[in-house]
Amino acid sequence: MLLSLVTSVAIDAVVVSLLAWVTWQVGKDRSPPNAVPFALMSGSLLLWALLSLVSEFPNAWEIGSNLAALAQIVPVVFLPAIWLVYVLGYTGRETGFTRLRRALFVLLALPLVGAAVTFEGDPTREEIQRSIASLAGTELFLLFAVYMYAAVVFLRYGWNHGRVSRIQVGIQLGAISAPYLIGGWLDGSSIVDGVTGGLLVSGILLGVAIKRYPVLTGFPKADYVARSRVVESLQEAVIVVDWEMNILDANVTAEELFGWTTRDMIGTPLDAAIDDISGADISAGSTELVSLQTTDGRRQFQFTVSDVERDTSDGGGEPVARTVVFRDVTDQRTREQRLSVLNRVLRHNTRNKLDVILAHADHVADDTHRTAIQNSATDLASVSRKARETEAVMTDSVGSPSTVDIAAVAHEVAATARDDYPDSSISVAAPERLHLTTYRTVVRRLMAELVENAIVHSDDPTRVDIEVQESTDDGPQLRVADNGPGIPDRERDLLTEPTETQIKHGLGVGLWFVNWAVSQLGAELEFQSAGTTGTTVVVRFRNNISS
Numbered sequence: 001m002l003l004s005l006v007t008s009v010a011i012d013a014v015v016v017s018l019l020a021w022v023t024w025q026v027g028k029d030r031s032p033p034n035a036v037p038f039a040l041m042s043g044s045l046l047l048w049a050l051l052s053l054v055s056e057f058p059n060a061w062e063i064g065s066n067l068a069a070l071a072q073i074v075p076v077v078f079l080p081a082i083w084l085v086y087v088l089g090y091t092g093r094e095t096g097f098t099r100l101r102r103a104l105f106v107l108l109a110l111p112l113v114g115a116a117v118t119f120e121g122d123p124t125r126e127e128i129q130r131s132i133a134s135l136a137g138t139e140l141f142l143l144f145a146v147y148m149y150a151a152v153v154f155l156r157y158g159w160n161h162g163r164v165s166r167i168q169v170g171i172q173l174g175a176i177s178a179p180y181l182i183g184g185w186l187d188g189s190s191i192v193d194g195v196t197g198g199l200l201v202s203g204i205l206l207g208v209a210i211k212r213y214p215v216l217t218g219f220p221k222a223d224y225v226a227r228s229r230v231v232e233s234l235q236e237a238v239i240v241v242d243w244e245m246n247i248l249d250a251n252v253t254a255e256e257l258f259g260w261t262t263r264d265m266i267g268t269p270l271d272a273a274i275d276d277i278s279g280a281d282i283s284a285g286s287t288e289l290v291s292l293q294t295t296d297g298r299r300q301f302q303f304t305v306s307d308v309e310r311d312t313s314d315g316g317g318e319p320v321a322r323t324v325v326f327r328d329v330t331d332q333r334t335r336e337q338r339l340s341v342l343n344r345v346l347r348h349n350t351r352n353k354l355d356v357i358l359a360h361a362d363h364v365a366d367d368t369h370r371t372a373i374q375n376s377a378t379d380l381a382s383v384s385r386k387a388r389e390t391e392a393v394m395t396d397s398v399g400s401p402s403t404v405d406i407a408a409v410a411h412e413v414a415a416t417a418r419d420d421y422p423d424s425s426i427s428v429a430a431p432e433r434l435h436l437t438t439y440r441t442v443v444r445r446l447m448a449e450l451v452e453n454a455i456v457h458s459d460d461p462t463r464v465d466i467e468v469q470e471s472t473d474d475g476p477q478l479r480v481a482d483n484g485p486g487i488p489d490r491e492r493d494l495l496t497e498p499t500e501t502q503i504k505h506g507l508g509v510g511l512w513f514v515n516w517a518v519s520q521l522g523a524e525l526e527f528q529s530a531g532t533t534g535t536t537v538v539v540r541f542r543n544n545i546s547s
Contacts, residue, residue, distance in 0.1 A: 011196050012053035018203035019046040025210055032216035037086035041176070042206055044082055048075040048179065049199045072195070076179075080143050083176050084150040090215075091157040147176075168213040175205035237326040240308065245270045245282060248321055257326070259295045270324070281305075284322060289329070300330045406443055406476065406541075407434040410468050413447040421455050423462065430468035434476055436541060438521055446517040447478065450537050453511070454482035475523075481536040 023046050026039040051072045151173060158164040182198035209215045231238055237254035241247055247265045255261055260273055271278035275293040284307040291300050308321040357377045364370040407430040414428045436443075447466070454464045467479040518525045518539060528536040 008196065009053065011200065012049060015049045015196060015199045015203055016046065016053055018207065019049050019199070022046075022203060022206045022210060026216065034086060034089050035216045037082060037089055038210075038216055040082045041079065041086055044075040044079045045179070045199060045202050045206075048072055048079075048195070049203075051075075052195055052199065077143060079176070080147040080150065084146050087150040087154045091153055165213060168209065168215070171205045171209050171213070172215065175202045175209065178202045178205070236328075239265075239270065239273075239324045239326070241270050241282070241322050241324060243322075247273060254326070257294050257296075282322065282324065284319070292326075299328055300333055301326045302329045303327070401437050401439050403435050404438050404440045404443060405433050406436050406438075406478070407431055407468050409440065409444050410447060410466050410478070413444060413451055414466055416448065417451050417455065417464070420452075421462070424455050424458075425461060425463045426451070426455075426466065427464075428466045428468075430466075431470055434468060434470065436476060438541065442517050442520055446514060446521075446539070447480070449511075449513055449517075450478075450480040450539075453514075454480055454484065454535075454537075458482045458484035475541045477541070478539040479536055481534060483534045 019042055023039055023042040026035055026042060030036055030039070055072070154173065155169060158169040159166060178201040179195050179198035182201060183195040232251050234251060234253060237257045238251040239247055239254050240249040247268050247270055250260075250262045250265050254265070258265075258274055260268075265273050270282070276291065280288050280290050280303070282305055284305055287302065287304045289300060289302050291298055303324055303326045306323045306325075307319040308323055309319050358374060361370050361373040361377065364373065410428050410430050414426045417424065417426050451464055451466065455462055458464065463483045465479075465481045467477075467481070469477040469479065514525070522542045524540040526538040526540070528538060
């Protein structure tokens, strides 16, 4: 008997020490989002183990052993509720003790209060058994319901979650279940006898959990918040519809934009909630530009439609709804239209007026004034021409890229440059062919601009070397080298700055086009000096060579 008591006390002491260590490890840093409810769980198990230890000593610390045994009902009752709070927080629901959750704890405590008022002093075992019998119905039903709800939520979320180990799920469920299952298996009473083994298993499993798994970080909660809060914070209106185009949900932006509350929108046909949308294509993958009436007046929107799918047993996806995202492009399109109109007007007027200026310049008697007028007008005409060519090239690059032999393009550019500048020496070093999936018009104009800029700014005799290199780890390269003074630092800076300022103006649109073209092609631009004179411009294309 004495050996049995010593063994039992020793095991209880080990369990208390283990659960105290777990609680201390979690409680010393409460910053993780689920640290507090996890600490409360381990603390409840620690209280259970302490009461079990006290119950081994008759009249210890003036606390009756039977009363200590009966007090174990408190952690037994409240542990499933604390477990539920932890699970809801870990899987993304609101953390903490909300009003509804506090009501749950009160509901669980009422039968305990009713049983406690019937005792006086240290109750006998028979009194404890009668009290337990009176609690068995309602209390056990509540405990089972709370525990099973939390377990189902935890299993459904964690079992197939990409970052939650199934072993972790099993360990945490086992830690909570062990005192009940093992205690009930060893003895019919899960409160007084047979619990120590279950608490020992709980302590071991919780210790493993906090050391090996992210049980406190709550990244499933972050996933949940990302899916809900981020959508709510989007400036774009998001509306979810079923296959009959009835609204299932909408974010705050959609409410403010179309003057409906989400509660009123749910179940309403999409074309009834949003004027002028009835003729639009709402099939998956479609995108259109529409003009819609909003609380701020009529605005232009570009909307995109995506399927909302759920996983099926065969690993595929089954579309269950559609998401429509409305992006307000009114200001953007207005700016584009203004720039387009201004560009056309300036190009047209500049070209016409320059023709007039050049025609009248021939009648100026003074050679100095006539030459100055003709040179300035010719330069402006060149700028206007390059602006037209730039717009045409950028317009052509809107479509899909094609297979381009950039070696052949280099030879074409060199041949044209030799015709335009017969006094220049232009060489080409390139493989027989080098195919690249890109925009031919952009690549050709980019090469032509670099070659022309090298010729114009090179010293006599003018020499320009064009080199197209085979693919490297970073992709094929274009190198254009000259023997001129090089591109001024001011001009190089313009190629790396996002905009021109009123103080820093480029010498023309040529280098700006180089900047735009490199960005359009997804390439990289680099300047390399060649001694005291000469500059090599290197363009590194993306490594997407076609076969």
